[in-house]
Amino acid sequence: MTDSKFDIVVIGGGSTGTAVARDCAMRGLRTLLLERDDIASATVGTCAGMISSGLKYHDEPDIMKMCSKEVVCWNHIARHIIMKNPVLAPLLDLSDAASDSSYMDSYSEHVEERDVPAMMFLTPDASLEIEPMLHPEIIAGVYYEEYFIDPFRLCLLQALDAINHDAEIRTYCEVIDFEINDKQEIEGVIFYNRVSGATESVATKLVVNAAGPWAHKVAKSAKDELPIRLNKGAHVIFDRRIVNTGITVKAIDGRWIYLFPHENTTLLGTTALDTWEDPDTLVASFDEIEYLLQSMETVLPSIREARIIRTMTGVRPLVPDWKVPERNVTRGYRIIDHSENDGKKGLISFLGGKLVTCRHMAEAVTDLVCKKLGKDIACSTHEKPLPGNEDDVDIIALSKEYDISLHALERMRARRGTEMLKVLELTKEHPEWKTTICTCEPIIEAEIRLSIREEFPQTLNDLRRRLRLGTGPCQGTFCTYKAASILSEELGLAGDDFLVDILDFRAERWKGIRQSLRGEQLAQEELAQGMYACVGNLDQSDVDYDLKPWEEGH
Ligand SMILES: Cc1cc2nc3c(=O)[nH]c(=O)nc-3n(C[C@H](O)[C@H](O)[C@H](O)COP(=O)(O)OP(=O)(O)OC[C@H]3O[C@@H](n4cnc5c(N)ncnc54)[C@H](O)[C@@H]3O)c2cc1C
The missing domain is CATH 3.50.50.60 (FAD/NAD(P)-binding domain)
Structure with a gap:
């Protein structure tokens, strides 16, 4: 060497x-x-973020055991970015419950270490009390709990x-x-x-x-x-938490699909299709969206009334097992x-x-x-906390001290844990940075500035990944310009780069939403596009979606 x-x-x-x-x-x-x-x-940015018990893979006991152990570990080192969600599997037909009773046994083996209750059957009334939007003719519900992390x-x-x-x-x-x-x-x-x-x-x-x-x-x-073995998976994203609990149901082909409240949105997923296409070019197809909506509709009849704000598509890099359906691949x-x-x-x-x-x-x-x-050094990643997980944060006291809304602080805490104190410190010298820039999430200016200074974003899309900027119901319609000017000021971007970055951000949002648009929402999106194309003089018709602001061709 x-x-x-x-x-x-x-x-x-x-x-x-x-x-x-x-x-x-x-x-x-x-x-x-x-x-x-x-x-x-x-x-990873397109996944559901479930740090799962491995329930779906109950015929791989070693994997289930590994998943359970890792959940315990994540709860120890990254508690501040973890959410625990109740999940309900509503049953319309007893055959589902009978054929899947082994799931309950596998799940229940590791409940104590994961700090969740054992899986349980609920009556239709109890199920409907938890989730009133369920189909009124369900015969029972299976209740369990899973953990989720901000990927x-x-x-x-x-x-x-x-x-x-x-x-x-x-x-x-x-x-x-x-x-x-x-x-x-x-x-x-x-x-x-x-x-x-x-x-x-x-x-x-x-x-x-x-x-x-x-x-x-x-x-x-x-x-x-x-x-x-490459396997495509798509999600549909709704604009808010449209259900109280996660819901899982079998789709038309017998695969389990889910609807999970996630941060302040809801994810419906996922599909699983073997693919040979370039992962960069894939988007959710009309068929995938229908597959998901129609399957969930069987237990949640009003699902189509909810507002879809985006779809997202990723590709699983699977072990190349041959002659088995995707769900049986390890x-x-x-x-x-x-x-x-x-x-x-x-x-x-x-x-x-x-x-x-x-x-x-x-x-x-x-x-x-x-x-x-030739080195013999032990691993310590399971013991040492990730940044921000050092302690609890009293956001009620902080809300009073800094005069910032509890909601904004709660969302900031969910992103940063104790590291949020650095954001608040900035507002002492710059009280004007308490201004809310992204109202959907919400995000204040000081957090955007801190992220730019310490988390190496180079574009608005990078800020989106760090802060969930522009991921809410308005999909960046109102925060894009404001955030772009802060980014430009902090990074010293030239005027052209500033505009191109806005275009790039809008294009990325559009890429995720255009497949799912239907009816009135299509008209609303036209309005948002019009605002940028006409009022902002930012016509996107000749944008190459795959280029970054600084690359030639914009
Ligand atoms: C729809 C869907 C839902 C899922 N849900 C879950 C879930 O709920 N829970 C769970 O545990 N798992 C889930 N998964 C699986 C999980 O997302 C993946 O297994 C995992 O995220 C893969 O991470 P990765 O780092 O290996 O790949 P990636 O996140 O794809 O990272 C690979 C990186 O390599 C970079 N790269 C590629 N080529 C080069 C190069 N030449 N030079 C430099 N960089 C390069 C890419 O840009 C990319 O950022 C899901 C997957 C999908 C598709």
Whole structure:
């Protein structure tokens, strides 16, 4: 091996890559993470955020056990970004309950460690009392509880914690090639810096490929093969919490689908379709939206009256099991050491896995990395809290002290835990920064400024991922301009970049919403588009949706 600047280069800033960077950095390895877009900008940002009991995979007891253990761990290290949701499976037909009784046993095995009650049957009356919008003819309900995490904040906090332990995190840097010596050993990584337009290279001892549904492409850049099974999943998002509890039901093909209150929206998901398309270009189809709505309608007849604000689509990077339906593919993960298959030495890739198991995956790969580097350092990611999880925050007292609404502070606490005190500190010198910029979420100006200064966003879309900016009912109609001017001021953006960033943000919102538009909502969206195209003189007709503000072509 050559004398390298880094021990390890991690490719990919999703849940897996950021977890690996955190673990490697915490064990003292010189760590660099390269992400071609922003942190959490791909699959993980499109998932439901369920840190599940593994109930759906009850025929994989080891995975269920791993999930349960990880839930306990997340509750210990990331409590401030976790929500516990009650879930109800309303039954219209007894055959569903009878065929699935083994689910109840598997779920109940780990309830104590997860701090949830055992699964229970509820009468129709009790079910309807909890969720009055259910079909009046249900014959029973099955009640259980699951935990959810904010996937964007999780990835960001893992990245920030890695930085706290001296890792380098570089976004908008796409790995395009590798430096490989005659012995077929990887000695360096070549990447394209999308902000500066320069091609750069860096020496490293080892590379972990955590590129999710692009992992096979990364392997190909190293002239190696990595068979993978790509599986598309779509969600429909409603503008508010339209149900009191999560609801699960079997769809027309017998798959379980769900409706989960999530933050201050509701997610309906998900589909599962094998795909060979470029994950970057996928959007939810009309068929997928109908599949979800029609299935949920069987137990929640009024679902179509609720307002859809977006769809989101991601691609599961599954283990390449053949001749089995998607639901029978393992939700476990594989670590592929390419040197063991006559591939490149120094390259290690992930296949499969879940958000809930990302810390576990990172621990396993970092153990392997340490072994290869001849180091014996124990993992501590399950013990040490992520930033903001150090203590409780008394938001009632803070609301009085800072004269900021309790609601705004509660939402801020859900994003930052104790780190919210840094935001409030800023308002002492700048009381004017208490102004609410995004009213849907809500978000005050001081939090936007702090995020820009400490969380390395480069665009409005990056701010959206960090703060949920523009993700509420108005989808950025009212906060985009205001947030863009704060971003421009903090980053010193030129006038053109300012406008292009607004276009990029609006285009991203439009990309998510256009498939779901129906009836009156279509007219309302036309109005929002009109506001920007005519009043704001921002006609989007020639925007290339895949380009970033600083890239040529805008
Ligand atoms: C619809 C849906 C719902 C889901 N729901 C859940 C759930 O509720 N709970 C759960 O536990 N799991 C869920 N999952 C699974 C979970 O989201 C994924 O397993 C997990 O997020 C994958 O994370 P990742 O980091 O491996 O991939 P990604 O999030 O895709 O991250 C990979 C990153 O690599 C980057 N990259 C790619 N190529 C390069 C390159 N050449 N150079 C630099 N960077 C590169 C990409 O930009 C991307 O950011 C769901 C998945 C889907 C699709």
